[in-house]
Amino acid sequence: MNKLAIMATLCLMLAGCKQEGLLQGLDQGQANEVVAVLHRHNIEAGKKDNGKNGFSVDVGKPDFAAAVDILRSYDLPSRKAVQIADMFPTDSLVASPRAEKARLYSGIEQRLEQSLYTVAGVVSARVHVSYDLDAGEGGRKMTPVHLSALASYEGDVDAPALINDIKRFLKNSFAEVEYDNISVVLSRRSALQHETPRKIDKPDNGMPAGIAAVIVAAIAALAWLWHKHGRSGRDALQAMRKGRGNGAREGEHDGKPD
Structure with missing residues (x-):
């Protein structure tokens, strides 16, 4: 077996x-x-x-x-949800002010992206913040903050209205940012048509593999x-057939007149 x-x-x-x-x-x-x-x-x-x-x-x-x-x-799988507490764990080593600032802005970018996903029609989003790591240090004047967003949408969406909504959301996310310093680029996601590939039916070989x-x-x-x-069964069956044949021949021989 x-x-x-x-x-x-x-x-x-x-x-x-x-x-x-x-x-x-x-x-x-x-x-x-x-x-x-x-x-x-x-x-x-x-x-x-x-x-x-x-x-x-x-x-x-x-x-x-x-x-x-x-x-x-x-744009899946999406990034894991960012929590500010996870970015600055209490048991981590003390980093430089520049590293802490860069990590903070990176977390802000990801949080803004996650928020844009909740806007109706938006299927993917990326946000970039231009920041000066040395701003404010040694009396250096802070440079204006610039924001840019890339978003893809689907469905029947008013693109100009969506751009205005995204700009207004980004502007209110920062204390000091000019409306003209925010750029939003939209792209429409084309409809996807998917059908499982089919095998060509053949008259003589239509059975699945x-x-x-x-x-x-x-x-x-x-x-x-x-x-x-089944070998022993076949041998017994052949023996039975052979025995019947011999018996029939003997019967015919006995029935003949001497």
């Missing part, structure tokens, strides 16, 4: 080859966002909890290329079992 077990293992391996690892090392929120977007585009995706290694997302092999394009269009492999394995297993356990 060892060969039968090997056949069953091969069938399971063939079935497992249908999944392709898409992402790993995600937190639960990132994994949920990825799975939700893929489901909206008719791509079946599975989420798996790997413990300390985070969450992973798998898709079928035929959908892998389309899934990568969709995630790139939506997986089903065909299982059938071939089952036939091979049955043939092996018949070869191993």
